[in-house]
Amino acid sequence: MKQLESHLSFLPEKTKKMFFSAFNNLICYSPTIGVMGKTGTGKSSLINALFQSPLSSVSDVSGCTRQAQRFSMSMNDHALTFIDLPGVGESLERDKEYHSLYRNLLPELDLIIWVLKADDRAWSSDEQCYHFLTEQCGYHRNRFLFVLNQADKIEPCRQWDEQRHQPSDEQAANLALKQQAVITAFKPYHTVIGVSAIENFQLTALAEKLIQALPAQASSGVARQLNTTYRTATVETSARDGFGQCVSDIVDTLIDIVPLPALIKNTLSTVKNSIVSATKSLWGLFF
Ligand SMILES: Nc1nc2c(ncn2[C@@H]2O[C@H](COP(=O)(O)OP(=O)(O)O)[C@@H](O)[C@H]2O)c(=O)[nH]1
Ligand SMILES: [Mg+2]
Structure with missing residues (x-):
């Protein structure tokens, strides 16, 4: 942290506090x-x-008769929440309560993981629900994995x-066809x-895709909770890069919104990259 402070020493005390407050929130x-x-x-x-x-710690997220279940896990005081969402197989279109449940829930979600069974023949109820969320509730396609x-x-x-935990060639070919079927049915933003x-x-592969698909501010917090087996170099690199991007955004916001003398603003944009590098090198300490 000393190293980081040294890059910010030219800033007025109040601006420095604003930086560290946003950094802590991140x-x-x-x-x-x-x-x-x-x-x-x-x-x-x-x-x-x-x-x-x-x-x-399961609890129900309600407010109406349509409920979602909330689960959480925590490690070193850092929490990760999962919400088990209802809706697949329900008739959603004219259901006001689903609308209000999702209106409340969707803004809070960083990503939705959508699990399909590879040996299912049809996903029509999943498709219906997906259209409800993307078209009627306006949840963006890049938020679904x-x-x-x-x-x-x-x-x-x-x-x-069963020894090598692998599909046969024939199974692998059928799995590829299923993946293609998901692409046709859902036109997903991320790789299936x-x-x-x-x-x-x-x-x-799933852990790596998950970290990459998450919004930058969420990727490190999720990476921290992964099983160590799946916390690969690729996972750490994309989480660390996402973190650096968020720090860069914090500096840009300070430049935009704080009324600072032109000289200080210029210095801040000049040292932005050093600030980002310093925070990225500290990433392992935080996550
Ligand atoms: N063969 C096989 N069974 C699985 C797999 N994943 C889950 N199951 C089984 O499917 C059942 C339902 O799993 P669960 O995780 O409770 O499903 P959920 O209702 O979607 O949360 C359980 O008996 C699991 O052991 C898998 O990848 N392969
Ligand atoms: Mg379950």
Whole structure:
């Protein structure tokens, strides 16, 4: 932190305080991830496989008869919240209560992980719900990450290699077709990943995609909670880069909104990159 302070020593005390206050908020940011998909697709299994701490403290998010369940996990005083979202398989279109539930919930969510079962033949109820959220509730497509779980059950399911936790060539080809079917049905913004929560298949790829798909301010807080197996160099690099981007945005905001003498503003833009590098080098301390 001394190193960081030295880059900011030319700033008026009040501006320095503003920087550190925004910086602390960034470090303490508590991400919230929505989880969507039919019962039994493996939402809980996936979360338990990817993250270090067990899910706990369930509470209902209500305000009406339509409810979502909130789960949280915490590590070193930092919390990560999951919200199990209802809606798949319900008739949403004319349901005012779903509208109000999602109006309240969506702004809080950093991302929605949408779990589909790889051996399901049709996802029409998922599609209906997806259209409701994107078209009627205005939630942006880049906020959805589609996952095809239970890849081990894809036909011919007897061919799954239980020793190496791998699909056969024929299964791999069928899984690729399923991924293509998800692309056709949902036109997802992010790559669709085929995984098996039970067989630990492709969970590294999923963790890396998840960190990359999250908004920059949430990626480090989520990376911190990942199981160490999935906290790869790629995960750390994208979280660290996201963090650096947020620090850069904080400096830009200060330049924009604080009435500072022109000389100080110029100095601040000149040292911005050094501030960003200094905070990125401290990333491991915070996360
Ligand atoms: N074969 C297989 N079974 C799975 C997989 N993921 C979850 N399951 C099983 O599917 C069932 C439902 O999983 P759960 O995580 O409770 O689903 P949720 O209702 O979406 O939270 C459980 O019996 C899990 O053990 C998977 O990748 N492969
Ligand atoms: Mg569950």
